[in-house]
Amino acid sequence: MTGAAPTAPGPIIVHGAGSIGAYVGLAWQLAGGDVRLLGRPWLAEAAREAGHLALSDYAGHNDQIAAGELQVTSDPSVLAQAALVVLAIKATALERAIAELKTHCPKSTPIVALQNGIGPLEALRAALPDHTILGGVVTHNVVVIGRSRFHKATAGNIVGEASPALALLESVAHSRFAPVAFADDFAPVRWGKLLINLNNAVNAASGLGLHAQFLDRKWRAMTVGAIREGMKVARAEGIRPARTGAISPQRLALLLSLPQWLLERLPILAKIDATARSSMADDVAAGKPTEIAYLNGAIADLGRKHGIATPVNDDLVARIGAMGKHRHGLASPGA
Numbered sequence: 001m002t003g004a005a006p007t008a009p010g011p012i013i014v015h016g017a018g019s020i021g022a023y024v025g026l027a028w029q030l031a032g033g034d035v036r037l038l039g040r041p042w043l044a045e046a047a048r049e050a051g052h053l054a055l056s057d058y059a060g061h062n063d064q065i066a067a068g069e070l071q072v073t074s075d076p077s078v079l080a081q082a083a084l085v086v087l088a089i090k091a092t093a094l095e096r097a098i099a100e101l102k103t104h105c106p107k108s109t110p111i112v113a114l115q116n117g118i119g120p121l122e123a124l125r126a127a128l129p130d131h132t133i134l135g136g137v138v139t140h141n142v143v144v145i146g147r148s149r150f151h152k153a154t155a156g157n158i159v160g161e162a163s164p165a166l167a168l169l170e171s172v173a174h175s176r177f178a179p180v181a182f183a184d185d186f187a188p189v190r191w192g193k194l195l196i197n198l199n200n201a202v203n204a205a206s207g208l209g210l211h212a213q214f215l216d217r218k219w220r221a222m223t224v225g226a227i228r229e230g231m232k233v234a235r236a237e238g239i240r241p242a243r244t245g246a247i248s249p250q251r252l253a254l255l256l257s258l259p260q261w262l263l264e265r266l267p268i269l270a271k272i273d274a275t276a277r278s279s280m281a282d283d284v285a286a287g288k289p290t291e292i293a294y295l296n297g298a299i300a301d302l303g304r305k306h307g308i309a310t311p312v313n314d315d316l317v318a319r320i321g322a323m324g325k326h327r328h329g330l331a332s333p334g335a
Helices: 019-030 041-050 076-081 091-104 120-127 164-170 186-206 210-214 217-236 249-256 267-271 279-286 296-306 311-326
Strands: 012-015 035-038 052-057 062-066 084-087 111-113 133-138 142-145 149-152 158-161 180-183
Touching: 012 019, 012 076, 012 091, 019 035, 019 052, 019 062, 019 084, 019 142, 019 149, 019 279, 035 076, 041 052, 076 091, 084 091, 084 164, 091 120, 111 120, 120 133, 133 186, 158 164, 158 186, 164 180, 180 186, 186 210, 186 217, 186 249, 186 279, 186 296, 186 311, 210 217, 217 249, 217 296, 217 311, 279 311, 296 311
Parallel strands: 012 035, 012 084, 052 149, 084 111, 111 133, 158 180
Antiparallel strands: 052 062, 133 158, 142 149
8 A cells, every 4th residue: 555645844934035035035946945935015016016026146147936936925824834934034123023933833843043143043042942943144145126136246145053953944955046054053153244244334324335335445444443343352252253155254354454456356346246235224224223233233232241442333333323313314434
């Protein structure tokens, strides 16, 4: 007698399908994964209007998924079906997401948290003690073009905390658009991404694209200062930050310290296209709360804990706070 066919484990649900979440979810569906996108209503509307959702990247790759092949919803009850939840919301939206996970997500379902900075992973583990909560970082930039196209504007991949619970994620790790690597020691990975993310505030304050910002001497010096302060704090915490993307934070600070004529000739800039900008820049422009407290603010707080001065990160926290309150223009580095 033939046995029953094996039951599929269930879908990967990407909770918070905005720019990053939609990009990785679409990439994993193209790689053969069973993916649901849980996001705001505009995503489903964009798919209906365009007839598809599309992916592209800085290297010229393009693909798309027809609207009829997508499973997009704004109803958090879909979490009850999940075999794996990938939490791609901003750290500023964590409270609502935790409430939805508590209500709908089975305790047996592992959760991968892709939030930036220091604080969100700890908050999730404290709020959901019966769940397996694993860390993850996205090391590339994504911008939304025309609502229905999600564009990877820099090199990079996704790095998750290694665990047997992530077998389902391993099944899509070969994705061309959003490949996944796994790290046995996640703390250096998280800190490596944190130090790179210190530039988010510089980019937001500059009002420039990432490529143009890196070619501007004054803003470039601010990025170098923020990263070097972060490296001092990491050493005090006993952590050696890891390389998480195309470049390590230590090397990025070194390259951005080079003379302008030499920097312009380096291949690293070729991996950043003109559309690339930080999500914090988008949040500031839209008048939304930013993740500054979890990034530069976390470095400043830990600096005070260890008696380490962090004047550049302190300045960036103040700048982004002022822009959020007033948004009457962009401050210069000398302001």
